[in-house]
Amino acid sequence: MKKIIQSSVLYFLTLFLGSCAPKVLTEIKSTHTPIVTAQEVHLYEVGDSVPQSAKLIGRVKVLDSGLSTQCQYDQVIALAKKETAQSGGNALALTEHRKPSIWSSCHQIAGNMLLIDETKTHEIYTRAVTPAWDSKECNCDEPSHFRHNTFYANIGYSCIVSKFYMPLDATGHPKRGIDWMAGYDWMTESGFGAGLMYSGYKSSYSLSDIDFAVKLAYIAPQFVMKQRFRQWSIEEKFGIGYFNYRESVKGSGSVSASGVGYNFLLGTEYHVSDLIGIGANIGYVSGSLPEDKFGNSNDEDGSTGIFRLHFNVGLRFHF
Numbered sequence: 159m160k161k162i163i164q165s166s167v168l169y170f171l172t173l174f175l176g177s178c179a180p181k182v183l184t185e186i187k188s189t190h191t192p193i194v195t196a197q198e199v200h201l202y203e204v205g206d207s208v209p210q211s212a213k214l215i216g217r218v219k220v221l222d223s224g225l226s227t228q229c230q231y232d233q234v235i236a237l238a239k240k241e242t243a244q245s246g247g248n249a250l251a252l253t254e255h256r257k258p259s260i261w262s263s264c265h266q267i268a269g270n271m272l273l274i275d276e277t278k279t280h281e282i283y284t285r286a287v288t289p290a291w292d293s294k295e296c297n298c299d300e301p302s303h304f305r306h307n308t309f310y311a312n313i314g315y316s317c318i319v320s321k322f323y324m325p326l327d328a329t330g331h332p333k334r335g336i337d338w339m340a341g342y343d344w345m346t347e348s349g350f351g352a353g354l355m356y357s358g359y360k361s362s363y364s365l366s367d368i369d370f371a372v373k374l375a376y377i378a379p380q381f382v383m384k385q386r387f388r389q390w391s392i393e394e395k396f397g398i399g400y401f402n403y404r405e406s407v408k409g410s411g412s413v414s415a416s417g418v419g420y421n422f423l424l425g426t427e428y429h430v431s432d433l434i435g436i437g438a439n440i441g442y443v444s445g446s447l448p449e450d451k452f453g454n455s456n457d458e459d460g461s462t463g464i465f466r467l468h469f470n471v472g473l474r475f476h477f
Contacts, residue, residue: 179228180221180222180264181222182218182220182237183219183221184217184218184219184245184271185218186215186245187214187217188213189245190247191246192245192246193248194243196240196242196243197239199247199248199249199250200248201252202250203255204254204255208251208272208274211274212249212272212274214270215246216245217268217270217271218242218270219266219268219269220237229264229266230265233265234266235250238250241271242271245271246273247273248273248274248276250272252268252269254267254268305476306345306346307343308476310341310342310343310437310474311339311472311473312337312339312439313336313337313470313471314336314337314470314472315335316466317333318334318464319466319467320465320466322464324363327365327366330361330364331361332362332363335359335361335362336360336361337358337468337469338357338358339358339468342354343380349385349386352379352380353380353382354379354380355376355378355395355397355421357421358376359468369408370405370407371405371406371408372405373405374445375400376399376419377399377400378397378400378420379397379398389428390428391435392424392425392427393423393424393425393426393427394422394424394425395421395423396421396423398419400416401417401445401447401464402416403464417447419443419446420444421441423441424441433476436473436474438470439469440467442466442467443466444464444465445463447462
């Protein structure tokens with residue numbers, strides 16, 4: 159029994175310590191016999207120049223595993239150098255270095271594992287991150303986690319949670335309806351960006367055998383933040399823009415009111431490929447209408463507001 163307990167403690171201790179280490183990912187292009195130790199691997203920082211004749215043997219990333227504690231800069235560099243040496247390389251050219259932030263307390267790096275012929279002392283050097291790399295043998299440019307442009311379209315369910323006034327004899331559910339959304343995002347490599355979003359809503363109610371259509375429209379510029387975790391990403395959006403409320407009867411015209419609205423959205427996306435993703439989000443759109451054209455009881459300042467929640471799914475197109 160004592161041996162079982164000791165073995166269990168050792169197992170969980172090993173599991174815990176392993177979870178504290180950063181995650182190391184490699185992509186090997188070609189395998190070579192190790193020629194140097196990890197300590198002898200030469201380091202090129204982001205933006206440093208490397209010989210044009212350097213041979214790319216693979217790529218390495220050291221990422222936060224979620225519980226990482228051993229992730230100071232020198233520690234993650236040591237892990238990347240170890241992988242480089244084991245793969246037969248003698249140089250590591252960093253292409254990305256993410257410093258600790260509110261999303262992670264770890265240093266995270268990505269780099270190219272290189273094999274450099276040290277007998278060639280009169281080399282032409284070039285920057286490791288330059289897109290126009292002259293050597294066909296070593297394309298050391300590391301792509302961003304985010305493509306700069308995204309178009310998206312969503313559809314789903316929405317409900318108005320604020321007060322909605324109807325005539326006493328009216329029937330139906332104008333506070334529950336269909337929601338649709340479309341927009342465009344422009345992102346930087348760091349995960350911050352801007353965009354433009356349109357959101358629509360439609361429901362209905364009946365009064366004296368007459369059907370009334372209720373429509374809400376909202377369009378606004380967006381401040382966008384995104385975080386990428388391998389095949390998944392999370393996004394947050396906030397905006398302030400134009401809000402419109404409209405009631406209409408088929409063949410009898412319509413009446414509407416407009417004001418200022420604001421929105422917040424929290425979403426997630428599964429990246430099927432670099433170009434296409436499937437997303438889902440939850441959020442709200444709220445609008446303030448300056449005057450009442452529908453006979454409703456308003457606040458003292460003569461304004462009324464509509465607050466609705468939405469839940470939808472859709473497609474993302476990146477390029």
